[in-house]
Amino acid sequence: MSQDMQDFVSTSCELLALGEPTHLEPAFGRLRNELFVQLADRGFRSIALEIDRVAALRVNDFVQGGAGTLDDVMSEGFSTGFGELLANRQLVAWMREHNEGRPDEERLAFHGIDAEMENTSAPSPRRYLEYARDYLQPDLDVDLAGLAGEDERWSRTEAILDPAMSIGDTAEAEKLRALADDMLTSLHARAPELIAATSRAEWFRARTHLTAGLGLLRYHKQSAQRIDESARISRLLATRDALMAQNLLDVRDIEARRGPTLVFAHNLHLQKNRSTMPMAGRDLDWFSAGAIVGSLLDERYTVVLGTLGSSDVLGLGEPAADTWEAILQGRITGWGLIAASTVTAAATATPVRTRTDTTPQQGYFPLDRASLDAADALLHVSDGPTAVRPLRP
DSSP states (O other), X not given: OBOOGGGGOOTTOSEEEEEESOSSOTHHHHHHHHHHHHHHTTTOOEEEEEEEHHHHHHHHHHHTXXXXXXXXXXXXXXXXXXXXXXXHHHHHHHHHHXXXXXXXXXXXEEEEEEOSOOSSOOOOSHHHHHHHHHHHTTSOOOOHHHHHOOHHHHHSTHHHHOGGGOOTTSHHHHHHHHHHHHHHHHHHHXXXXXXXXXXXXXXXXXXXXXXXXXXXXXXXXXXXXXXXXXXXXXXXXXXXXXXXXXXHHHHHHHHTTTOOEEEEEEHHHHOSSOEEEEETTEEEEEOOHHHHHHHHHGGGEEEEEEEEEEBTTTTBOOOOTXXXXXXXXXXXXXXXXXXXXXXXXXXXXXXXXXXXXXXGGGTOOOOOHHHHHHOSEEEEEEEGGGSOOOOOO
């Protein structure tokens, strides 16, 4: 099997998505690093991870040679605990070293695509909106903190879990949404003036904050809807992925002149087909960021889904013989990249099913036929602990 990602990247590809089937198997982060080194040697100039986009600005400043320590950056620039992962630390350290002494057009950039939107909590939009307001001064002078109130009102668990406790549909929240929309209009209407007075990078930074604030307001608005609970949570997931898709398109807007982008996230966020997930007896479904971006970018979006045979870390044993992962286990030792069509063709002789030996605690979503049919290629790890010994970084 191929171990060169370039074999699966067409000349028209601008956004290459590399998915992982679970966040808990370290092999995928290590492989991502190794593959990104290959891609950087061949013209890719940016990487985007499933972390808060605003916080990730801190990471990009660091890899561009900015002040601070690696410890500080890993603590402040990563959300969801991803700053504690060794592979992420190695990636950031290598990018900073790689960029040293290089001209701007050859430097690697780091982006986030997510926001702190969880099924149990989401922060206040206040600080994101205040950043954009301060950038737009003197165009707007409004007490956003007064309208938003205490941050804890937004971030408490009840504000997401219980529609009756959410403040996303209050008069104050609606006023904040209107003001944020006005700021977005002003940001674009005054773009020539603002960029001349600051820089193109600072303008994008302000838009990044404003996009995050608007996304959080939409998320809190959805959390307040008193509808069927499965539909409500599905819409929360859809709202999060819609923001991810917007962020990916914004990243491509920023990076278009420099080269393609590698995005790394869970398969559920990157696959081209509709995502589904069982949760607490409910069947949830929504269009992922990958499905949205794929429909807009078409052949400029390529997706490689991650699959896993076994893992001691997850307590995941060998897959049953009639599963998709078993087909991959028979073809790949350690790890390898394989065209999705090759796996589909191998399943014509006998019926193949989705594996069922996983648990919710593993966060592992097995390969299914719908995802396989919509994928361009697969990155299969046969056994997590022995899958890869990193070359660089």
